[in-house]
Every structure is written in C-alpha cells, then in structure tokens.
Amino acid sequence: MARILAVDDDTAILEMVEAILGKDGHFVTKACGMHEIDMEKLNAYDLILLDIMMPETDGFALCSKIRRLVDCPVLFLTAKTEESSLVKGLALGADDYICKPFGVMELRARISAHLRRERREHSVKMAVGGVCFHLSSKQAVIDDKEIPLTRAEYEICEFLARNRGQVFSKEQILEKVFGFDSESNDSTITTHIKNIRMKFSGFNCMPIKTVWGIGYKWEE
Amino acid sequence: MARILAVDDDTAILEMVEAILGKDGHFVTKACGMHEIDMEKLNAYDLILLDIMMPETDGFALCSKIRRLVDCPVLFLTAKTEESSLVKGLALGADDYICKPFGVMELRARISAHLRRERREHSVKMAVGGVCFHLSSKQAVIDDKEIPLTRAEYEICEFLARNRGQVFSKEQILEKVFGFDSESNDSTITTHIKNIRMKFSGFNCMPIKTVWGIGYKWEE
DNA sequence: TTTAATCTTCATCAAATCTTCATTTTTCCC
DNA sequence: GGGAAAAATGAAGATTTGATGAAGATTAAA
Numbered sequence: 001m002a003r004i005l006a007v008d009d010d011t012a013i014l015e016m017v018e019a020i021l022g023k024d025g026h027f028v029t030k031a032c033g034m035h036e037i038d039m040e041k042l043n044a045y046d047l048i049l050l051d052i053m054m055p056e057t058d059g060f061a062l063c064s065k066i067r068r069l070v071d072c073p074v075l076f077l078t079a080k081t082e083e084s085s086l087v088k089g090l091a092l093g094a095d096d097y098i099c100k101p102f103g104v105m106e107l108r109a110r111i112s113a114h115l116r117r118e119r120r121e122h123s124v125k126m127a128v129g130g131v132c133f134h135l136s137s138k139q140a141v142i143d144d145k146e147i148p149l150t151r152a153e154y155e156i157c158e159f160l161a162r163n164r165g166q167v168f169s170k171e172q173i174l175e176k177v178f179g180f181d182s183e184s185n186d187s188t189i190t191t192h193i194k195n196i197r198m199k200f201s202g203f204n205c206m207p208i209k210t211v212w213g214i215g216y217k218w219e220e
Numbered sequence: 221m222a223r224i225l226a227v228d229d230d231t232a233i234l235e236m237v238e239a240i241l242g243k244d245g246h247f248v249t250k251a252c253g254m255h256e257i258d259m260e261k262l263n264a265y266d267l268i269l270l271d272i273m274m275p276e277t278d279g280f281a282l283c284s285k286i287r288r289l290v291d292c293p294v295l296f297l298t299a300k301t302e303e304s305s306l307v308k309g310l311a312l313g314a315d316d317y318i319c320k321p322f323g324v325m326e327l328r329a330r331i332s333a334h335l336r337r338e339r340r341e342h343s344v345k346m347a348v349g350g351v352c353f354h355l356s357s358k359q360a361v362i363d364d365k366e367i368p369l370t371r372a373e374y375e376i377c378e379f380l381a382r383n384r385g386q387v388f389s390k391e392q393i394l395e396k397v398f399g400f401d402s403e404s405n406d407s408t409i410t411t412h413i414k415n416i417r418m419k420f421s422g423f424n425c426m427p428i429k430t431v432w433g434i435g436y437k438w439e440e
Numbered sequence: 441t442t443t444a445a446t447c448t449t450c451a452t453c454a455a456a457t458c459t460t461c462a463t464t465t466t467t468c469c470c
Numbered sequence: 471g472g473g474a475a476a477a478a479t480g481a482a483g484a485t486t487t488g489a490t491g492a493a494g495a496t497t498a499a500a
Binding site for chain 2: 114166212217
Binding site for chain 4: 190191193194197210212213
C-alpha cells in the first residue's frame, strides 16, 4: 500500500508500529535514529513518522531537514504532550502530531487519512521523468550519466522538478532558488534555462517547458 | 489568508473560532447547521471545520456529502472523544479530528499545517462545470486535457467562471480583468471571446453565452 | 596573481499574443 | 419583411514576450 519510514530510538515502538501498519499492507522501514536514514533516498517514502526525543538529533531538527528535502506527509509520534510542542512541530512543517500512548485505531485512521489526501491531491504527479537528482552532491543524472550542470542550473532544475507540473514566473524562480533578496535580473533565469536546455538536449530530454506569458514548468 | 467555513450548532463556539482564526487573517464563514450551507458554493472555501453532534444532519453525514463535492481539507472539531468516533470521521474522508475543549494554539497550528500542505501539494484548482482551472499556472483543463488558452483568454474565462451566471458588459470585463486603467477597445474582448469559443468548441463545450445588448456570461 | 568557470546583463531576433478595424452576420423591434 | 443596433468574423498591424548569442563582471580555483 504505502512505504512508511518510522524513526524512533525505542525499538519496541518501531516493532509495534511495523506490526500495526504491516497489517494494513504498508511497508515500514525502521530507523533507530538519524544516522540510519539515507537523506538522499527520502523520496522513496510516502509518509514519515517521527519521534521527538531521540539521543542524537531531536525530531524537530530532523523534521526541518526532511521538509527541506521532500514533500511527503510527516507525522510526529511522541510522548511530549504539551501543546507548545505540538505547535512547534506543526510550525516546522509537520502534518500531524500524535501523542503516545496512541490508540492503535487512531494511528491507523490518521495514517490512512494522510495517505488518502496525498493521493487525492497528488494523483496527477509521476516520477521525475528519467532524471535523478543527487541532493547532497547536487548532480543530475540520466541513465547513470551525469549532466554537467553548474550550481545555479542544478538548483533551478531541482526546484522545478520538486514542484513538477507547477508553473513559476522568472521572479518566483529567482526568489525561491536564490532567495527573496536576490537583486538579479529576470534575464538571468532566461539564460540559465537556455543553458539547461542545451545540456539536456544532448540527452534527448527536454523537461522544462515554457508557459507563455506565465513562466516555466517541469513537465509532469 | 484563507476562507474557512465553520459549522457548529453552538453559536458561542462559532464566535470563538471566528475570533481566534480572524486574528490569523483568515475569513471565517459561520453556519449554524446544514441548512445554512450552500452546497453549491463549497468551492469558495479553503478549509472546513465541522462539529459532529448537530440537531438536523450529523457531522459525519455532512462530511461525506462535502467530500463528494470538494477536495479541500475537512477537520472535525468535536466533543466526542471516543477513538471510534475519530476513526469513523477520518474514514469518511476528513483530514483531522480535534477534540473539544481544544487548545487555541493547537487549533491554529493544525489549521496552518493543513493550509500549508494544501498550498504545497496542490496548485489551487477551481472546477466549474466540466472545466477545471489551475489558478497558479493559469491553465484550463477539460477531462485531463489542457485547453491552450493564452493569458488574456484564461483571465477572461476564469473571471466569468468565478462569477458564473452573472452577466458582464465588455467594459466591465475589461475593467475587472485588465484593470480599471485599461485603455483597450471593447472589440478586444469580442475577439478574445471569439478565440476562446473556437478553442472550447474543439472540446464540444461552449460555456460562454452572449446576452444580447448586455454582455457575456458563463453558463451555470 | 593568473586563469578558468560561472553568473549576469544586454542587444537583437523571432514568435506568440494582443488590439484594432472593416466587413458580414445575427438579433431585435417595428 | 425591413432597418437599426449589436455581435461575430477574418485579417493586418502593433506590441509583448521569450530565445539567442556574445560580452563583461564576478567568483572560485590553480
């Protein structure tokens, strides 16, 4: 059904979560802490469950990092019941906050609701066609061959691919990719797009489409 | 910020919700029960808050009906704390379940999280008749096929569709769509309408109707 | 410091889009 | 039906927008 990443320092909880969600047909990957997570492969999950209190990195910090990399639902599953903690968690980009001890049925229902919503909204989206982004090394790869993108070119590609299907104006791309305080000219983006296209054309691949009068998008 | 529909039979709760969410810049529409909801205008809301125990229709039934009509997040806000009730609510298509008495901060945080997610995943859409408008990318779609409208054509369509049933003169359309300071000729609108109709006719669809002597309208 | 790579800007060209207008068609009213 | 007003049509010109190629500025590397 869905691929779920569960992060908790308590192995017993991980086992339990796996047992519960496994029955619903989900495939649960267990991680005992941040060191067990391959941040480059977060794309592989449909939903992430996070504990807050963990020895190395705490769940809040982890949540921020995750949210910067992927868009899938992130749910806290924690013993911290204070409202302030819930508020902080959700403010960091999480989608839900479930307190331990949780009801088995509640956990299942909430996870189903989040997955259902993901499908409801996301149904049109598909995998980024053929292009693989190595987030840490900032390289784009097609068929195991690297496309020699410069840093700016890579950032633009990754941003558009991450939000594939959506159209962004040059101003938006400047702001989102280079920061709101970028004082660059729109033509910078135009030129980067041109160069990106040139490099991709060598791979018989043209993922960035112009939407006249509006902007650019990564084709779905 | 967002348009929120709150449904509860207890006026005091509605007032409180309005006060809390109003401070965050949201616009809250209050409904004391099902009879006060115009089911055909659910599109107008970004998020819906539902009580469960209400005299006429109960919240569960209402949730099912709503879910059949629109995709926006639906949150239960209820005094029913049993897990079975939560499970039922989420199973019916709701996205969250908040128990009364709720923490003010929790309510705000959860609502923000849902709205954020909606923006993150969903380039906002508006469906009118068989036509779906992708607001952010300014594209119109019928049966998953894109209608290649130019920017001006799209703006006119979206405006008329948003106010479907109402008739607008060419002057009004010019003013509303291109700004009060537009110095264009009326014939510009005539021509745009012509081109829009040509493009829609390929889809066996003719949503813009001429009202002789008055203007144009999007058919209901 | 020198060199190379990358980023940014700009002028120019081509294409898509917008606007206008003369002409034809439709509608309304007598 | 006839005439006037309104709208539809088709095509040409004006305008806007994006693509392109090249040069200068900036940054990073040697």
